[in-house]
Amino acid sequence: MSRTAVLVIDVQQGLCEGPGAAWDCAGLIARINRVTVAARVAGIPVIWVQHAEPGLEPGTPGWQLAQGLQVEGADLRSNKTTGDAFWKTDLLPTLQGLGVQELVICGMHTEYCVDVTTRAALRHGYPVVLVEDAHTTCGNAAVTPQQVIAHHNITLSTTSSFGPRARLQTAQQWADGVASNP
Structure with a gap:
């Protein structure tokens, strides 16, 4: 297996809390934990990406990783201020330093940070496993969160213009695959 890293975005x-919480955060956290636990067992690095903006200032309670996530001391962190986890961050040099050749992406919000970071990863030459049931959003007046997620799963997995491709796997499929291919 190529050298892989897991990115958990935002x-x-x-x-995840309060009136603006994204859809199914409890389920999302459980599925992300399934992925990150399997990654660590297989020796795959886990990178937690945290977004900062007004209302999500570093160090504030809202900026902290969501309650219920299983975070380990050896996990890596990357901070960003735009939707793209690669833009003006330490992510690319970190991945290069680790010798990463493939990314597993999950997190929030589907149509913003997950979308643009997946496309940026492809642009930087990284094939992506988009964990199809481990990203979420709030939806909007026109579409439900489930519709946004389904749309982006299809769109991102059929994008071919960058060369590398994104493929879909559920959290359980990915965790099972990693366990059977150490």
Whole structure:
């Protein structure tokens, strides 16, 4: 298996709690934990990406990783201020330093940070496993969160213009695959 890393994007308290919470955060956290636990057992690095903006200032409760996530001391962190986890961050040099050749992406919000980071990863030459049931959003007046997620699963997995491709797997499929291919 190529050298893989797991990116968990923006699963922060301010996005998972209160009236503006994304859809199915409890289920999302459980599925992300399934992925990250399997990754660590297989020696795959886990990188927690945290977004900062007004209302999500570093160090504030809302900026912290969401309650219920299983975070380990050896996990890596990357901070960002735009939707793209690669833009003006330490992510690319970190991945290069680790010799990463493939990314597993999950997190929030589907149509913003998950979408743009997946496309940026492809642009940087990284094939992506998009964990199809481990990203979420709030939806909007026109579409439900489930519709946004389904649309992006299809769109991102059929994008071919970058060369590398994104493929879909559920959290359980990915965890089972990693366990059977150490």
